[in-house]
Amino acid sequence: MIQTAEPVAERGLDWIRGGDEAEIVLxxxxxxxxxxxxxxxxxxxGPEERAEVVERVRxxxxxxxxxxxxxxxxxxxxxxxxxxxxxxxxxxxxxxLTDRRGPSSAALVLADGSSCGVMVNEEDHLRLQAxxxxxxxxxxxxxxxxxxxxIGAVLPIAYHHQFGFLTACPTNVGTGLRxxxxxxxxxxxxxxxxxxxxxxxxxxxxxxRGLYGEGSEVVGNFFQVSNQTTLxxxxxxxxxxxxxxxxxxxxxxxxxxxxLLTEAPAVLEDKVWRAYGILRTARSLGLEEMMNLLSGVRxxxxxxxxxxxxxxxxxxxxxxxxxxxxxxxxxxxLSEQEADxxxxxxxxxxxxxxxxxxxxxxxxxxxxxxxxxxxPSGD
Amino acid sequence: xxxxDCRENHAQVHLTSVExxxxxxxxxxxxxxxxxxxxxxxxxxxxxxxxxPLVDFLAQLGSAGPQTPAPSVSEPCPFCGxxxxxxxxxxxxxxxxxxxxxxxxLRGLLRRIHGSSQHAGKLYLSETSDITDRLGQISSMxxxxxxxxETEDFETAxxxxxxxxxxxxxx
Numbered sequence: 001m002i003q004t005a006e007p008v009a010e011r012g013l014d015w016i017r018g019g020d021e022a023e024i025v026l027x028x029x030x031x032x033x034x035x036x037x038x039x040x041x042x043x044x045x046g047p048e049e050r051a052e053v054v055e056r057v058r059x060x061x062x063x064x065x066x067x068x069x070x071x072x073x074x075x076x077x078x079x080x081x082x083x084x085x086x087x088x089x090x091x092x093x094x095x096x097l098t099d100r101r102g103p104s105s106a107a108l109v110l111a112d113g114s115s116c117g118v119m120v121n122e123e124d125h126l127r128l129q130a131x132x133x134x135x136x137x138x139x140x141x142x143x144x145x146x147x148x149x150x151i152g153a154v155l156p157i158a159y160h161h162q163f164g165f166l167t168a169c170p171t172n173v174g175t176g177l178r179x180x181x182x183x184x185x186x187x188x189x190x191x192x193x194x195x196x197x198x199x200x201x202x203x204x205x206x207x208x209r210g211l212y213g214e215g216s217e218v219v220g221n222f223f224q225v226s227n228q229t230t231l232x233x234x235x236x237x238x239x240x241x242x243x244x245x246x247x248x249x250x251x252x253x254x255x256x257x258x259x260l261l262t263e264a265p266a267v268l269e270d271k272v273w274r275a276y277g278i279l280r281t282a283r284s285l286g287l288e289e290m291m292n293l294l295s296g297v298r299x300x301x302x303x304x305x306x307x308x309x310x311x312x313x314x315x316x317x318x319x320x321x322x323x324x325x326x327x328x329x330x331x332x333x334l335s336e337q338e339a340d341x342x343x344x345x346x347x348x349x350x351x352x353x354x355x356x357x358x359x360x361x362x363x364x365x366x367x368x369x370x371x372x373x374x375x376p377s378g379d
Numbered sequence: 380x381x382x383x384d385c386r387e388n389h390a391q392v393h394l395t396s397v398e399x400x401x402x403x404x405x406x407x408x409x410x411x412x413x414x415x416x417x418x419x420x421x422x423x424x425x426x427x428x429x430x431x432p433l434v435d436f437l438a439q440l441g442s443a444g445p446q447t448p449a450p451s452v453s454e455p456c457p458f459c460g461x462x463x464x465x466x467x468x469x470x471x472x473x474x475x476x477x478x479x480x481x482x483x484x485l486r487g488l489l490r491r492i493h494g495s496s497q498h499a500g501k502l503y504l505s506e507t508s509d510i511t512d513r514l515g516q517i518s519s520m521x522x523x524x525x526x527x528x529e530t531e532d533f534e535t536a537x538x539x540x541x542x543x544x545x546x547x548x549x550x
Contacts, residue, residue: 035475039474043469044459123471142532152503158475160479162498163486164498164500165503170489173478173493173498174498175501229494231489231492231497233500234519235500
């Protein structure tokens with residue numbers, strides 16, 4: 001059974017603990033698009049049809065083992081902060097919040113203890129998805145595949161013997177599968193190799209975007225890479241291809257970092273410590289500024305120039321440093337200036353905690369033994 | 380993402396073209412897309428590797444007139460009522476029946492977007508599925524079983540083995 005949940009609380013954040021290659025790959029996501037037979041797609045369906053889809057998915061979710069003990073949120077009954085929190089956690093897309101002539105009848109179903117679930121009535125009736133930490137595409141796909149089997153056994157799914165699973169947008173037809181990884185590749189950006197790598201990614205049937213999906217800008221050297229086509233290949237081929245290319249990009253990124261460490265150790269170390277110093281001491285931090293600085297710190301952590309913070313903390317700051325999360329923590333709406341101040345306080349506190357736990361040298365580097373000789377700072 | 384042409388404006392038109400095994404993606408702003416003639420009929424006729432499939436398809440729908448008789452697509456979808464112009468505006472079809480109503484055009488479009496119009500992934504079995512579908516399902520599950528064993532995911536492997544067994548019993 002699933003239960004109606006309000007508010008969003010801490011759910012859907014399991015990925016932040018990381019996984020394989022977590023220092024470079026923040027998360028892996030797989031989703032498949034599915035639609036119900038005999039009902040117009042959400043963009044074309046009337047309010048009653050959309051509401052009925054939610055009820056049918058709720059019934060199917062109740063019977064799915066994978067969702068047992070899980071939750072459902074109906075977007076119409078959530079307040080604006082909780083809606084934004086779901087977007088900031090990448091659990092629903094901003095499109096799901098778009099007002100479409102009256103009640104949206106959009107919903108999110110989420111399993112208990114994981115980020116696997118169903119987005120209801122976005123562009124398609126169902127978007128089955130799983131979000132996991134690190135480079136773990138296989139694990140995400142297995143969850144989605146299993147959920148697909150369970151839901152498909154209860155609900156009649158729109159399927160064409162030649163085109164496969166039918167979707168509102170022809171670019172999703174076939175498997176309906178979009179697999180993506182969120183990768184952090186500052187080494188390639190700093191060595192200016194990034195253009196070549198991105199061109200290569202485009203040439204092998206993959207596409208890239210910024211942190212928040214289609215059309216979003218690349219900030220903080222975080223890139224989202226995903227498959228471009230969905231028809232004509234098996235789900236496993238699509239997943240394997242993205243996995244192989246991602247591992248190749250990780251290799252290039254490591255080479256770029258090694259080169260930076262050899263060719264410009266002082267510049268690199270300065271960049272990392274400046275980023276850490278600002279995050280550790282600033283009294284006002286913009287979101288984009290925070291993300292760019294977190295990129296520097298993440299690089300420093302990965303190269304062992306810094307002993308703290310932990311990868312989990314870095315992931316958590318990216319999520320909880322966003323406006324809706326800060327507003328919820330503050331218990332009310334915040335102006336941009338107020339949010340910047342809250343963000344700075346939050347980041348300072350988190351970094352201080354990890355610093356104490358790890359015995360990190362203070363941000364001024366006063367007791368720091370230089371890392372240019374390869375030894376970790378603060379040892 | 381910046382426009383590939385002018386490198387100044389935000390890219391809003393994303394086009395993928397496929398020729399043989401060579402796939403190319405173009406990210407363009409609206410004005411550069413127009414500059415490439417992507418909304419004109421000439422673009423359709425030129426039909427180079429950069430011709431955008433969706434625009435091509437939309438042009439086909441829009442030009443269905445006396446010289447190009449295409450009665451099946453000039454009528455809206457009988458199930459959801461979506462017309463060629465609705466589709467042109469949104470780039471989305473309205474229902475699963477649109478794939479039957481606009482089948483010929485969509486097959487061409489899908490081939491150009493994906494390099495194929497034949498689904499190769501998971502099958503979906505319904506009450507109307509025939510023996511070919513069921514055999515295809517078994518073969519797809521065997522492939523997934525092999526993969527599960529290779530990745531030492533024995534829990535999934537056991538489940539797939541049971542499902543294959545059940546499907547084989549039904550034949």
